[in-house]
Amino acid sequence: MSEVPEISELRLAEIRALAPDALRRVIRQNRFNGPTAGCAPGRLQGNLAILPEALASDFLRFCQQNPKPCPLIGVSEPGNPCIPSLGRDLDIRTDLGGYRVFRGDAERHESVRDLSTVWRDDLVTFVLGCSFSFEDAILRAGIPIAHIAQDRNVPMYVTNRETTTCGSFGGPVVVSMRAFPAEDAIQAVLLSDRYRLAHGAPVHLGDPSEIGIADLLNPDFGDAPTLRPGDVPVFWACGVTPQMAIRRTRPELAITHEPGHMLVTDLSADAAEFTIGRVGPGAAGASS
Known part of the structure; x- marks a missing residue:
């Protein structure tokens, strides 16, 4: 079993570096309850x-x-x-x-x-x-991810795309967004495509209005993104989708x-x- 530092306050960098079982114990002890992006690489x-x-x-x-x-x-x-x-x-x-x-x-x-x-x-x-599971591969490739660097939650949006209904479960697809310069965006697409159990390749790149997102700076969940000139928004299917199906x-x-x-x-x-x-x-x- 991995050790947890015996201090009352852990810095975010220390929390992110913890082994999974140690991180779960820190959460269980109510010593950390923030977003887990960047944790347990x-x-x-x-x-x-x-x-x-x-x-x-x-x-x-x-x-x-x-x-x-x-x-x-x-x-x-x-x-x-x-x-x-x-x-x-x-x-x-x-x-x-x-x-x-x-x-x-x-x-x-x-x-x-x-x-x-x-x-x-x-x-x-x-x-x-x-x-979050493929983000480590993107970071290892030397590509920064804005919400991790800024200690913020990833922005998430409800789209105009629909899931396949089963029984009473159905509803819109929700996406998470990360923005990159064009060359980095292509690399992020290729890297994420390998991680099929972590949503795989993106469902959309570019114009957010094509998937029903009217205001990129006003996400439905998470924190507002910081966009730089020339950044390409890249949208991955998101695990908040089943939450929407459950709510329906x-x-x-x-x-x-x-x-x-x-x-x-x-x-x-x-x-x-x-x-x-x-x-x-x-x-x-x-x-x-």
Whole structure:
């Protein structure tokens, strides 16, 4: 088990350098609850969706039919807050920096720090790959990423593109945006395409109005971007997409992560270079 420094306040650079299990313990101890972009370099991060077992089958099919915004990397047994294949000493109820709890109202949610008071024996956890996982490859190539350099959350936007509906689950595709000079944008596209379990290649480059984004400086989620002259906006499918589908379904209880506050797993981000092989309770299989 990795060590956590015995100091009351950790600097952001120290937090980002922690091993995944140590980072989860810091989050569990409420010593860090910020966005996880740039944290645990080289490790696979995941979006969260938790639903009653009665809805799990339809949501699983929704993920399978929409692999770009919903790349499934793990599913729990009903009522089990652990997914051993994704991390040792992992507890879904405490190991994310923030959660959103929906109770039948698509427009209103409760933001909570942990799930101890809302957890139930019929809840099934779905973990879906996150674009934060390919950011390390872009950074290693010497390409700066603005929101990481500025300690901000990535900007996210609801688009005019629709997902494939399964049962009561459906709705718009949400995208995250990173802007680069043209040459760097091409390199970022090529690098991200290898990470199929982390959304893979972008869904759009250039004019945001073509995918229904009216104001790039006013994102629906996350922080406003800083754009430099000549920057090309690049848009990747985003794990907030299933959150929108869950909100449309209006289940009597549903839980998601706060945008940008991901589950950091023990898996190497290189696992995201493959497509999902086996989907089932606790699964994070991969095949080429």
